[in-house]
Amino acid sequence: MKQEQEKNNLISRKKFLRMCGTVAAGTAAVAVSGVAFRRLALRDASCFWQIDPHKCTFCGRCETHCVLPISAVKCIHANRVCGYCDLCGGYYRNNVKELNTAAENLACPTGAIRREYVEDPYFEYTIDESLCNGCGKCAKGCNSFGNGSLYLQVKQELCKGCNACQIADVCPSGAIGRVAYATAYRLKDEE
Amino acid sequence: MRKYSSALILLFCSFLSHAQNRFPKPDFESGYQYPTFRYPVPDETVWMVADLALLVLLMGIVAWSVIRKRRRAPVVLVSVFSVGYFGFFRTGCVCSIGAIQNVALALVDTSYTMPLVVVLFFILPILFTLMFGRVFCAGVCPLGALQELVNVKHYRLSKPLTLVLGLIPWIYLIFAIGFAVTRTGFIICRFDPFIGIFRLGGDLGMIVFGGLLLITSVFTGRPFCRFLCPYGAILSLFSRVSVWKMRLTPSCINCELCHNACPVDAIRPPYGNKVKESRVQGVKRILTYLIFLPAMAVGGAFLLSMTGDSVSRAHKDMQLYDMAVQNEALPQNVLPLELEVFYGQGGTFEDLSLRSETLRADFGRYAAIAGSLVGLVVGLTLISLSLKRTRATYEIDDAACVNCGKCFNYCPQNRINVKPENKKQ
Numbered sequence: 309m310k311q312e313q314e315k316n317n318l319i320s321r322k323k324f325l326r327m328c329g330t331v332a333a334g335t336a337a338v339a340v341s342g343v344a345f346r347r348l349a350l351r352d353a354s355c356f357w358q359i360d361p362h363k364c365t366f367c368g369r370c371e372t373h374c375v376l377p378i379s380a381v382k383c384i385h386a387n388r389v390c391g392y393c394d395l396c397g398g399y400y401r402n403n404v405k406e407l408n409t410a411a412e413n414l415a416c417p418t419g420a421i422r423r424e425y426v427e428d429p430y431f432e433y434t435i436d437e438s439l440c441n442g443c444g445k446c447a448k449g450c451n452s453f454g455n456g457s458l459y460l461q462v463k464q465e466l467c468k469g470c471n472a473c474q475i476a477d478v479c480p481s482g483a484i485g486r487v488a489y490a491t492a493y494r495l496k497d498e499e
Numbered sequence: 500m501r502k503y504s505s506a507l508i509l510l511f512c513s514f515l516s517h518a519q520n521r522f523p524k525p526d527f528e529s530g531y532q533y534p535t536f537r538y539p540v541p542d543e544t545v546w547m548v549a550d551l552a553l554l555v556l557l558m559g560i561v562a563w564s565v566i567r568k569r570r571r572a573p574v575v576l577v578s579v580f581s582v583g584y585f586g587f588f589r590t591g592c593v594c595s596i597g598a599i600q601n602v603a604l605a606l607v608d609t610s611y612t613m614p615l616v617v618v619l620f621f622i623l624p625i626l627f628t629l630m631f632g633r634v635f636c637a638g639v640c641p642l643g644a645l646q647e648l649v650n651v652k653h654y655r656l657s658k659p660l661t662l663v664l665g666l667i668p669w670i671y672l673i674f675a676i677g678f679a680v681t682r683t684g685f686i687i688c689r690f691d692p693f694i695g696i697f698r699l700g701g702d703l704g705m706i707v708f709g710g711l712l713l714i715t716s717v718f719t720g721r722p723f724c725r726f727l728c729p730y731g732a733i734l735s736l737f738s739r740v741s742v743w744k745m746r747l748t749p750s751c752i753n754c755e756l757c758h759n760a761c762p763v764d765a766i767r768p769p770y771g772n773k774v775k776e777s778r779v780q781g782v783k784r785i786l787t788y789l790i791f792l793p794a795m796a797v798g799g800a801f802l803l804s805m806t807g808d809s810v811s812r813a814h815k816d817m818q819l820y821d822m823a824v825q826n827e828a829l830p831q832n833v834l835p836l837e838l839e840v841f842y843g844q845g846g847t848f849e850d851l852s853l854r855s856e857t858l859r860a861d862f863g864r865y866a867a868i869a870g871s872l873v874g875l876v877v878g879l880t881l882i883s884l885s886l887k888r889t890r891a892t893y894e895i896d897d898a899a900c901v902n903c904g905k906c907f908n909y910c911p912q913n914r915i916n917v918k919p920e921n922k923k924q
Contacts, residue, residue, distance in 0.1 A: 326740055329739065329740030330629070330740040330741070330742060332740075333629055333736065333737050333740050334629055337622065337625050337626060337629060337737070340602070340606070340622070341618065341622040343605075343606055344602050344605055344606070344613075344618045344621070344622065345618060347605035347606075347609070347611060347612050347613060347618075348612065348613065348614070348615055348618060349612035349613065349614060354612070354614070355543060355614050356540070363844075365836075365840050365843070367836055367840075375694075375698065375700075375701045375702070376698075376700065376701075377700045384536075384538075387533045387534060388524075388533055389520075391521070391522030391523070391524070391525065392525045393522055426527065426529065426531050427527060427528060427529040427531065430525045430527065430531075432531075432534075434534075453521075454521060454522060455520055455521055455522055461538075463538075464538070464539075464540045464541060465539065465541050468590055468592060468698065469543075469592055469593075470592050470688065471592050471593050471594075471597045471598075471600070471601065471617075471685060471688045472597075472600075472684065472685035472688040472689065474689070477684060477689075477815075480836050480837040480839075480840040480841075481840045481844065489540060489542075492540040493538045493540070495538070
């Protein structure tokens, strides 16, 4: 009889401890979620990685550090900022001798920048995004010699939206940050 | 030519300045129109809702099939779907394991905000675990599901090895939280072994590591879940005290088949404790061990706070500071890129040394906290070694059990119970 009672006690104590544990764990979970929900960014949830073109230094790490085989960062051309120059710092390499379209004269290593004659002396530049690898060589040239109409942006349909952007980790100027849906692109045209 | 030379001069004047409108907007006479480009932003809301709905639905299916129906087949289907959807289609981000870091950072840093989906991915599996055990691990987590699906045979590792390797998730968790709250980086995301496989590309080293883990998981169950996953460590705390639990078949005949089948060594065989010790004696013994626990914590805190300074070198700003110190000591013509940009943005060495001071203090503090936690984890593991309970039957270790339901198919009694038609034949 005594043994049986002891057994009963044992079980009830175990059950009691377990119940205490459940309640404690539940409280902890609720407390953590309560605090976490206070840190929510609901209305302007910053879900998208984007480059601030005014901070970018065109270091070229966007090309090499994206988790994608070909970076989600592409060059974007703001036509309304462009000077339509013949001698384009983004199109031609530094100290180029002859202004022709031979590959050794062009800044873009993949030939992603095309140009078309508009009228004397203006040329329209367009970027073939399927060729662009986001190296930023053209943007560097354009920003040092020209109006800065070529600049780098994260293409949102390509970006995987990693929890921790690998490019942002190595960006020397801290130009990459989370932005909200409404400002998912920072277009120079619209400034 | 004039344009060219002026441009050259401008280059020398301002390398980093945002020189806009060096050249005026052209006046087109041919009626040229500016082309318009559209940059569509994919609306993620639909996908987020789908992700969350599927997360809840899949965990519900696993809970229903494992707790209620005691069947494995739905779990396999969930695993296949989860690897396909959460793994290969949604390519793994955001996941519950990585969300630990966002939540930890948000708890410490009031200025940090995160989207709803991250919070829910963190908290929903915990709530489900509190109710039904680790149903998230069973097959909803694509990482666990992938390992489970390739698993052919479970060769059991030796007990000491399992014990030592089992400490890694806790230490990993402590360090990941430490690195997250100091804004050093999200190491769980960086060292995710399977994301490269899901994305079919990425960091080669991590893909190789993921491949090795997958090959290992062919021969032994879930190496990542057992010996690496920090979220599994958190969930194991909650599954210990879950409301509903995985149970052995009530009419167990002690046949050992489930014990052999379990991929996470969660089914403990019967055990006869040979040490003769009264209950009071045992309790006293454990209490004496517990006295050493604070000593372990303090020791761990001391040891790790010694390394705080060198660990702080993982932070971006500390690396920058080191570069600056090097440059101050021995000025170079060509600055490292980071330093060049830092000075270009108007930063000074004084700012940097101030920042490094605060960072060092932060790291010292967090390293002490991390060290005491590591000490606690190691101490508790050691104490748990001395807990020897006599078991008359097989028992499920609720913390380790991932609710995969593999044991059901091996249990002769369970089959009879589940399919009454077999009994008739």
